[in-house]
Amino acid sequence: MIAFQEEVSALKDTIISMKDSQLESSITAVQTVVKEEMNSYSSALETAATTMKQTCASALAPTRIRAALASATVDRSANLIVHGLAENVDGNDTSRLKELFEYLDEAPVLLEVSRLGRRSDERVRPVRVVLRSRETARTILGKSAQLKDSDTFQSVYISPDRTVEERTERRDLVARLREKREKEPEKIFRIRRGSVVEIRE
Numbered sequence: 294m295i296a297f298q299e300e301v302s303a304l305k306d307t308i309i310s311m312k313d314s315q316l317e318s319s320i321t322a323v324q325t326v327v328k329e330e331m332n333s334y335s336s337a338l339e340t341a342a343t344t345m346k347q348t349c350a351s352a353l354a355p356t357r358i359r360a361a362l363a364s365a366t367v368d369r370s371a372n373l374i375v376h377g378l379a380e381n382v383d384g385n386d387t388s389r390l391k392e393l394f395e396y397l398d399e400a401p402v403l404l405e406v407s408r409l410g411r412r413s414d415e416r417v418r419p420v421r422v423v424l425r426s427r428e429t430a431r432t433i434l435g436k437s438a439q440l441k442d443s444d445t446f447q448s449v450y451i452s453p454d455r456t457v458e459e460r461t462e463r464r465d466l467v468a469r470l471r472e473k474r475e476k477e478p479e480k481i482f483r484i485r486r487g488s489v490v491e492i493r494e
Contacts, residue, residue, distance in 0.1 A: 370427035372454030373434070375420040378446075380408070386420055393446055397436040401429045421454060462487070 378389060386406050394401055405423035412418065424430050430453070437451040455463060470489045473482045481492040 369454040369456070371424045371430050373422045373424065373430055374409075374452045374454050375422060375449060376452065377417055377449040378420055380412070380417060384408075390420070390422060393440075393449065394433065396443055396446060397433060397439060399429070399433055399436070401425065401433065 375390065375393070378386065378393065380386070381389065386408070387403060390403060390406060391400075402425045403422060404425060405421070407421050408418040409421055410418045424433075434451060434453065440446045440449050440451070453459075466484050466487070466489060470482055470484055473480075473489055482489055483492050484490075
């Protein structure tokens, strides 16, 4: 009887030991699964955070860069930039522009008139004028040299509405033109179709 009780007690201990081992094994398995899921979730969060940073960086790019990229696709052929036109106190430049164009014997339809840049006491902001057609813009540009003979508009000059790259190229051309005139003052040079050429009379 005593021997049987000892066997039963030993069997109980074995069973308890097996349950503890199985329990530990189950806990380990659960911990492994949880760890893997947490790693996966952490990786997903990092990917999402990187994507959000890239999106925000793109959305918050400097305004001038976005404007430059956008302006590259805009048709400027019917636009003019008027430099040196005194600013009215009331900010209305339309009447002054009509006087200027009238001097050139032109009466174009002005679709849009706007000053470029912030108002400053140190300089006169140029005016962008949007006309109805590129032909009208070209005609006015062709006559704009007459302004130097005007008592009212002799300090005003008109140029095409160029992109940033075009303005840079234009400055380079003007610099080369000035250099040519200084080296060979007896000759006449002009800018024609993107090049500095000698005018033979």
